[in-house]
Amino acid sequence: MANITVDDKTKVGFIASGKMAQAMAKGFISSGMLKPSQLTMSDPRKNQYHILEEMGVVKTQSNVTVVKESTIVFVAVKPHFVRMVLKEVCQHITKKHLIVSIAAGVSLEGLEEECPLGTHVIKVMPNTPCLVQCGLAVYSLGTHATKEDGDLVKSLLSSLGMVEEIPDRLMAPASAVGGCGPAYMYTAIDALADGGVKMGLPRELSKKLAAQMMMGAAKMVLETGEHPGQLKDNVTSPGGHNYSCHSRAGQTGF
Structure with a gap:
């Protein structure tokens, strides 16, 4: 994967724009970490577009567009939709991408199975106080993700609150404490x-x-x-x- 830094050229995408995705995107924007124009968010429901328009982000109904327009892609769908969505965008994931899942209950192994071999994958569990930049997020690196990938995600998420790297085996209890x-x-x-x-x-x-x-x-x-x-x-x-x-x-x- 190409070396990515968080700057005014960074392109971040969200596949789905539910409450957690909105909380994170709003946190990135309000903290000054990213401009609205640097964010692309998908939602198949056009009646939700007014929310994305108010945020000023790039909106689309296409998950493929999110991947094509972004280098860091947050998979923010409900857990039971993760595999289906990754199958949909799989052929558009390249070595330039960093795939970051915030779906609870989906293992790193399961995420990597649906991505091209060698894809850099990170699993993150944020909580909703990220909206007011006083949240927390824990993350685990996938098989091919590097320390630099982790540092990048930590830098991005630090605009939302406390960030800690943990082994994937501790993700469930950490999510129970921090997320619930x-x-x-x-x-x-x-x-x-x-x-x-x-x-x-x-x-x-x-x-x-x-x-x-x-x-x-x-x-x-x-x-x-x-x-x-x-x-x-x-x-x-x-x-x-x-x-x-x-x-x-x-x-x-x-």
């Missing part, structure tokens, strides 16, 4: 906000307080390096409100 985790955190924020409203706080203020608290707590874990249990103990006085709350949470299986 936000839903649990949203539930916790909602519950905390409900509690604030119950005690008299306006709904919007209570939601902001809960969300900011969670963001700050997460930053404490990442930047101090302390164990979450220790950080919890640091703000839990014997017999105090925090102790009572944690004790009750433990009793209810939190």
